[in-house]
Structures are given as C-alpha cells and as structure tokens.
C-alpha cells in the first residue's frame with residue numbers, strides 16, 4: 103500500500119461515468135433479453151455495412167497499416183476539405199487546416215488541451231453532451247458555465263443568455279448543432295447573433311457538427327464557420343460515427359484556422375501520434391464512395407422519430423418536444439416522481455427499453471430520459487407500446 107496519494111488531481115476531479123451511469127444501467131439489464139434500442143448513440147448492428155467500406159477495411163488490413171502523419175492521411179485530409187467546401191461552404195487548406203483524430207471525442211480533447219488554461223470559462227448549453235465536454239474542461243482546470251436552454255424554445259440557445267454568461271475569463275463557446283441530447287438545431291439567425299457575441303468578446307467557437315446530416319421538419323444545418331467573419335475564430339468538430347455509422351472505427355476531425363490547428367496538432371501527436379490507418383482508409387472510402395445508401399437510412403430515422411414523438415407524446419405524463427435534428431428523442435417524464443436514473447432503470451426492467459437518464463446531460467436534464475432512435479418503424483412502435491404499458495402501472499405524482 104502506498105503511503106501517499108499519488109494520483110493527479112486532473113484525474114481525481116473527473117466524473118466516473120462507469121460507476122455513476124453505465125454500471126447501474128448494466129446491472130439493471132442483467133438477465134434481460136429482447137431489449138429494444140441501444141441506449142448509446144450509435145447505429146444498430148442490424149444495419150448492414152456497405153460492401154465498399156468492408157472492402158476498404160480488408161484492403162487496408164492486408165497492406166500492413168502504418169503510422170500516418172499526425173494530421174492524417176493526405177488523401178483523407180483532401181476529401182474532408184472538399185466535403186467542407188461542397189456541403190458546408192467552408193474553405194480550408196487540406197494540409198494545414200484539417201486534422202484527423204480518433205473520433206470526434208479525441209478532437210474535442212485535443213482542442214480543449216490546446217486552448218483551455220486553468221480558470222478559463224467555457225460556455226455550453228444545458229442540457230448538453232456532458233459525458234465528454236465536462237471531463238475535458240475539468241482536466242484542464244477550465245470552468246464550464248452552463249446556459250439553460252428552454253424546452254419551450256426547442257432547447258435552442260438564447261444569444262442574450264449567452265451574452266449574460268460572459269465574463270473576462272470566457273474563452274470558448276461550445277455549439278453542438280444539431281444537439282445531443284435535445285436535437286436542437288440552431289437557425290442561421292441565431293448563429294449570426296451568436297457570431298456577433300463571439301466577435302464582441304473575442305471568443306473561440308467550438309462547433310460540434312457531428313449530427314449535421316440528421317435534421318427534421320424542414321430544419322437545415324448551417325455551419326458557424328461558414329458565416330461571414332466566423333471562419334477564423336471557429337474550430338469545426340466532425341466525424342464519421344454518426345453520418346456513416348462508423349462509431350467503432352473512431353475517426354473524427356478538426357477543421358479550423360491554421361494558427362489554431364497547428365497547436366492542436368502538436369497535442370494530437372503527443373497523445374497518440376495519429377489515427378489508425380485502417381480506419382482512415384474506411385473513412386476515405388465513405389467520403390469518396392457512393393452516398394446513395396445514406397438517404398434511405400436518414401429517412402428511416404425521420405420516420406421512427408415521428409412515431410416516437412407522436413406515440414410517446416400521447417402517453418399521459420410524458421411531455422415531448424419534437425427534436426429539430428440528431429438521433430434522439432428527449433421526453434420529460436418527471437411527473438412520475440422518479441429521478442431520471444430511476445426512470446431509466448424502470449424502463450429497462452419493466453419495458454425492456456434501453457435509455458439514458460437525463461441527469462447524464464447536465465443539471466437541466468433531470469426529469470428527462472433520452473431515447474436513441476433506431477431507424478426502424480416497427481421498433482419505434484414497439485418502444486411506444488412497451489413504454490406506454492410500463493408507465494400506465496406507475497402513479498403520477500406531479501405535473502409536467
């Protein structure tokens with residue numbers, strides 16, 4: 103037994119999501135079969151992998167994969183730069199302004215490591231993707247300043263609230279649009295207003311656009327970096343986990359002004375040298391290959407999202423805001439008097455539906471439960487039916 107505590111504060115201050123969230127849910131799932139939905143934000147393994155991606159992976163494996171540049175394979179950097187120009191209206195230098203990472207998660211970590219100093223404040227919406235943003239802020243001694251986003255406003259940022267949260271220590275504004283868990287998709291006018299705030303206070307904007315392809319009800323994704331004057335203060339985070347269902351391949355990227363990307367690349371190199379070559383080859387095949395297999399999947403997400411919104415919304419005591427985008431629905435179920443963790447466990451045991459408790463997504467998430475949409479109408483109907491039955495056995499104790 104060591105006599106002194108040797109673990110760095112950097113680690114001890116971090117939340118332990120395994121013990122706080124994942125293990126209790128895994129324990130509640132013990133012995134259960136026929137559980138619907140994955141809980142986590144990934145495509146179901148029932149969706150077949152396209153042949154051209156399997157082929158790219160096999161070829162890469164046979165070729166004895168190597169280290170790549172810390173910025174990533176140059177062909178992949180070029181393909182990402184083309185995609186950003188064609189789809190997002192952002193012009194970047196492929197060699198110096200695109201950095202490939204192990205998932206968007208590593209992109210976020212590298213950005214925070216390169217940009218956040220002890221005492222710096224980082225503004226995020228609440229609810230938000232706390233699982234990654236919180237530990238990465240804490241690891242660097244940063245303070246997260248949460249700005250509450252109202253259900254009535256579709257959980258979209260209110261630029262005036264952001265303005266009010268700014269202090270001389272504010273360095274970063276994190277925008278996740280479409281958002282996890284709320285689905286909020288920021289309209290152009292809101293982004294323009296936020297751009298003015300960022301300029302007035304000289305903030306760097308971290309724009310997490312990983313759900314860009316999933317937008318519903320006529321909403322459209324606009325990248326902050328494409329707005330006039332924003333490119334040089336915006337770091338775009340994106341990846342292949344959601345758009346192409348390549349979660350396990352772990353490929354993401356950072357795109358931004360050269361002066362920032364250069365520093366972020368140094369951190370990225372220190373952490374793991376480079377993203378693995380096999381996964382980068384698959385990502386390249388995804389971008390360069392046919393795209394026509396994607397719209398049917400996105401349409402199936404939209405159909406299942408509608409079924410869940412309508413079906414769960416019709417259950418007494420469930421209050422649901424139709425998500426603008428992303429791959430989740432986030433109903434409020436607080437009127438049943440259970441904590442969101444208790445509700446997640448109850449739905450697992452009683453309805454055999456996997457969810458995540460709203461408390462996992464920030465202080466304002468309590469009372470909510472996040473359902474990961476499966477792009478399958480039959481599954482969505484079964485979820486509604488099972489949740490409806492399970493809730494009918496619970497007594498409501500409050501108001502939504």
Ligand SMILES: Cc1ncc(COP(=O)(O)O)c(C=O)c1O
Nearest residue numbers: 143205206207231282341343354
């Ligand atoms: C908003 C957001 N950003 C980033 C990520 C991380 O994605 P990746 O699998 O590319 O690390 C997720 C994953 O769920 C997410 O929801």
